[in-house]
Amino acid sequence: MSFHRLLSVALLLAIGCSLKPPASETLSSLPTSVPAPADNPTRPEAVELGRALFWDPILSGNRDVACATCHHPSFGYTDGLAVSVGVGGRGVGSARAAGPGARVARNSMSVLGAAFNGLTVDGAALPEAAPMFWDHRTASLEAQALGPIKNELEMRGNAFREDEILDELVARLSGIPEYVARFRAAFGAEGVTATTLAKAIAAFERTLVPSPTSFDRYMAGDDGAMTASQIRGMHGFIAQGCARCHSGPMLSDFKLHRLPVRESGAPDLGDGTGQFRTPSLRMITLTAPYMHNGTVTTLDGTIDFYHNLEVTSPLLEGDVEPPLGGGDDLRAFYEALSDGTFDRTIPERVPSGLPPGGT
Amino acid sequence: MLRSPEVTVRAGAVFPMFLIYENPGPLAGVTLGWRLAQRLELVARGEAGALFFDGIQRYQAKLGVGVRLMPWPKWPVSPWVQLGVGTTAHAERVGVVLPERTASATDFGAVVTADASLGVRIVQRFEVGLGWDHIVVPWSYYSVYMGNEADPHRGYALAWFGVKL
Numbered sequence: 001m002s003f004h005r006l007l008s009v010a011l012l013l014a015i016g017c018s019l020k021p022p023a024s025e026t027l028s029s030l031p032t033s034v035p036a037p038a039d040n041p042t043r044p045e046a047v048e049l050g051r052a053l054f055w056d057p058i059l060s061g062n063r064d065v066a067c068a069t070c071h072h073p074s075f076g077y078t079d080g081l082a083v084s085v086g087v088g089g090r091g092v093g094s095a096r097a098a099g100p101g102a103r104v105a106r107n108s109m110s111v112l113g114a115a116f117n118g119l120t121v122d123g124a125a126l127p128e129a130a131p132m133f134w135d136h137r138t139a140s141l142e143a144q145a146l147g148p149i150k151n152e153l154e155m156r157g158n159a160f161r162e163d164e165i166l167d168e169l170v171a172r173l174s175g176i177p178e179y180v181a182r183f184r185a186a187f188g189a190e191g192v193t194a195t196t197l198a199k200a201i202a203a204f205e206r207t208l209v210p211s212p213t214s215f216d217r218y219m220a221g222d223d224g225a226m227t228a229s230q231i232r233g234m235h236g237f238i239a240q241g242c243a244r245c246h247s248g249p250m251l252s253d254f255k256l257h258r259l260p261v262r263e264s265g266a267p268d269l270g271d272g273t274g275q276f277r278t279p280s281l282r283m284i285t286l287t288a289p290y291m292h293n294g295t296v297t298t299l300d301g302t303i304d305f306y307h308n309l310e311v312t313s314p315l316l317e318g319d320v321e322p323p324l325g326g327g328d329d330l331r332a333f334y335e336a337l338s339d340g341t342f343d344r345t346i347p348e349r350v351p352s353g354l355p356p357g358g359t
Numbered sequence: 360m361l362r363s364p365e366v367t368v369r370a371g372a373v374f375p376m377f378l379i380y381e382n383p384g385p386l387a388g389v390t391l392g393w394r395l396a397q398r399l400e401l402v403a404r405g406e407a408g409a410l411f412f413d414g415i416q417r418y419q420a421k422l423g424v425g426v427r428l429m430p431w432p433k434w435p436v437s438p439w440v441q442l443g444v445g446t447t448a449h450a451e452r453v454g455v456v457l458p459e460r461t462a463s464a465t466d467f468g469a470v471v472t473a474d475a476s477l478g479v480r481i482v483q484r485f486e487v488g489l490g491w492d493h494i495v496v497p498w499s500y501y502s503v504y505m506g507n508e509a510d511p512h513r514g515y516a517l518a519w520f521g522v523k524l
């Protein structure tokens with residue numbers, strides 16, 4: 001038997017002995033290009049305007065909270081807290097948790113890779129329909145960008161009504177010549193409107209995509225990009241059922257599920273039926289705490305959560321079992337999903353002259 | 360001075376209870392027994408087994424020593440108990456077929472086990488046994504994971520039928 005024939009037989013045997021998950025439970029790398037809607041292509045003028053707006057607390061009712069307050073690069077574009085602290089808060093991270101301010105009921109989702117929300121296992125994406133928030137209450141980054149701005153606890157405060165705040169912000173921005181010029185450069189005659197405000201922020205957020213991780217590089221053919229431990233962790237992740245929901249390029253099926261997550265306060269019914277989105281596991285080591293209400297403080301806690309989970313109701317999901325003794329391998333796999341580099345720029349100033357990121 | 364040993368060849372199944380494994384696999388082995396006293400034997404065991412589970416294969420081989428107590432050695436059906444220690448080496452391959460490529464990794468390692476088994480010898484020739492090999496020194500300890508689940512100190516059960524040569 002020739003060497004090539006032997007090799008072919010060996011490969012056939014090896015593949016025959018490999019786990020082949022169904023298409024709905026498989027994993028893959030991220031596309032190299034970021035999808036954008038036809039009416040909001042990702043142009044540099046819009047991106048840089050969006051960056052300024054993302055960091056400018058002028059978008060909050062009391063001029064004290066910016067998008068970046070709860071989506072800060074130091075915490076993987078989350079806030080590092082169990083639940084976010086909105087209007088009236090001070091500082092970022094643990095300092096913010098210790099201080100005053102309105103407690104938002106939910107954990108801040110990372111903006112990193114949010115441009116790929118809704119990406120299916122076969123790589124298809126429709127940015128106009130990309131599901132947003134833990135409960136999928138809006139679709140598209142453009143629609144999402146206005147959500148926290150209009151929310152009383154997150155950014156609006158109580159100085160303005162929900163139906164007033166966007167007009168107020170357009171008036172504020174129109175009074176700052178630098179913003180007027182930058183909106184004109186980005187959107188032409190359309191100028192400063194609530195729509196262009198949302199488009200600019202969304203355009204910036206579409207640039208917050210990490211560079212290829214070890215997982216992506218391994219998928220692209222770099223055999224040395226993942227360690228044996230990481231591959232064992234990935235195998236266990238799929239074999240034991242985690243990929244039933246954490247599937248596809250984003251390791252999320254972008255569907256709503258109901259898990260018996262411990263309540264942290266008043267019951268949160270999510271979409272109305274107690275369901276919440278499967279979060280992406282991209283950059284997962286940077287985005288603790290976990291679950292929609294941040295009740296699981298560490299990544300190890302999430303592994304233990306599933307170990308201890310007893311699914312006794314047909315309404316509940318999450319019946320998976322992380323590999324016994326595979327904690328280190330799972331953690332290693334999570335590292336392979338989280339080692340991409342990303343834009344950590346904190347602007348020195350924003351056009352309003354307010355402190356970038358809020359007070 | 361030890362006399363030449365009794366040689367028993369064994370075949371059976373290994374039932375893993377560690378890592379991801381859930382399915383029993385085949386087992387083949389040999390036991391050498393040296394009579395130390397009327398009711399006591401020094402035993403050396405060697406065996407090989409294979410484990411398979413959803414794209415993961417582990418081939419393992421064990422060498423161990425122990426003592427076997429036979430309270431009624433002359434009975435036609437003679438029960439025995441055995442305690443011992445050993446080392447089990449393994450080669451393990453995992454593979455996953457993904458849309459972009461087949462991901463695979465091969466790992467080698469060894470664990471130290473303490474074992475207990477019991478069985479019967481039938482008409483001085485045949486043997487049926489059940490055992491538990493407990494992993495007392497695993498191949499790796501957690502260095503990153505600090506949760507409280509997934510204890511690596513588990514082991515595997517064995518069941519076999521043997522024939523004295």
